[in-house]
Amino acid sequence: MKILVVYNPAAGGGREALLKRLVQALERRGADVEVYRTKAPGDATRHLQARAHQGDVVVAVGGDGTTNEVLNGLDDGVPLGIFGTGTANVLARELNLPRHPEQAAEVMVNGASLTVWPGDLAGRRFMMWTGVGYDAWVVQGTDLGVKRRFGKLAYVLAMIRQLARYGTTDYRLRIDGRDYQARSAIIANGRHYGGRFVLTRQADLTQPTLQVLLFNAPGRLALLKCLMALPFGAMERVDGIVSLPAREIEIEASEQDEPLQADGDPAGILPARVTVAERAVLVRVARDSA
Structure with a gap:
């Protein structure tokens, strides 16, 4: 081999x-x-x-x-x-x-080869998530030098710095032909986020579908409630969060040069189209996990 x-x-x-x-x-x-x-x-x-x-x-x-x-x-x-x-x-x-x-x-x-369906962001595949709004601002604003030295602390600092921006931009999403609005959005392909935290219990890497979380509630307090729910895997139960399955999402923003992130790295600017990738990928896993 x-x-x-x-x-x-x-x-x-x-x-x-x-x-x-x-x-x-x-x-x-x-x-x-x-x-x-x-x-x-x-x-x-x-x-x-x-x-x-x-x-x-x-x-x-x-x-x-x-x-x-x-x-x-x-x-x-x-x-x-x-x-x-x-x-x-x-x-x-x-x-x-x-x-x-x-x-x-x-x-x-x-081991065994598990069939996994990535997402596709304008021709770039991603495994776990892509996001706009607060999620993307945190990724864009993370100091790479601090990340190399202190790991996850760099993300925490970026999260604090970006709180004040939440709600300043409106996002228009067309999800499988229906129109929605949000103040931030995460399109998840897997359940976990930021390490051990469960973002959504609906996502499944082995299925050709995505899970969209729309952050609709206004104000920083609403965002803080979402962040506090994340360690408990309760994000989808917070008022103002809409979670729905999707195969095709088109995203626009009220402001110019709004960033995206994919799998924790910067991934361009809006507008964007997100879909399930056309082809599955094989990933090596333990035989009892396949």
Whole structure:
């Protein structure tokens, strides 16, 4: 088995020791391993797209942003392996993937391939979520230097700084042919958000559908209630939150240059069209999880 490991040395402040242990564990299981170290944002996607052959499995070693880059360069039919070494590793948690290198190697070599349906944001695939409004402002406003040094604290600081902006922009969404308005929105493909928190209990990566959460209540107090409900998995029960399934979403904003985020990284500006991706992806998981 030929395994290409795409490693982001910037994710989580770098995890060279974990990378070495993962490679050794893969090789002990008979895998022929090649490691590619990314050099800049977007490099993983560019490198994969330029390769004639990607091997039998491509493993993303980094955070959710690294996995997103690998996803967008992955050839059809090549399974995706994930070893989370980033700040949050939400997709790895969603799929209950092991954090220990030895166990992760076992999944990549001898595990099963689960069929997963990504979302599509204007031609860019995403695994977990895309968002506009407060969600996107936090991602855009996160200090990368603080993130490298202090991890999730960087997101907390950005959340505090962006509170005052909530409600200043209106978003118009056309969801499967029906019109809605919101002050912020998150389009979820998976259940988890920000690590261990459950954002929505309706999303399912294995189904070709998305779950849209519309934030309708005005005022910062309403947003704070939503944020306080998140650790308890109760976001969808908060007044002013509308949660509905969707396959196609078009989004516009009352202001210009409104940003989007996808899988925790900046992803352009509005307007945008979000759909279920045309093709599913295979992801390596433990056999009892498939």
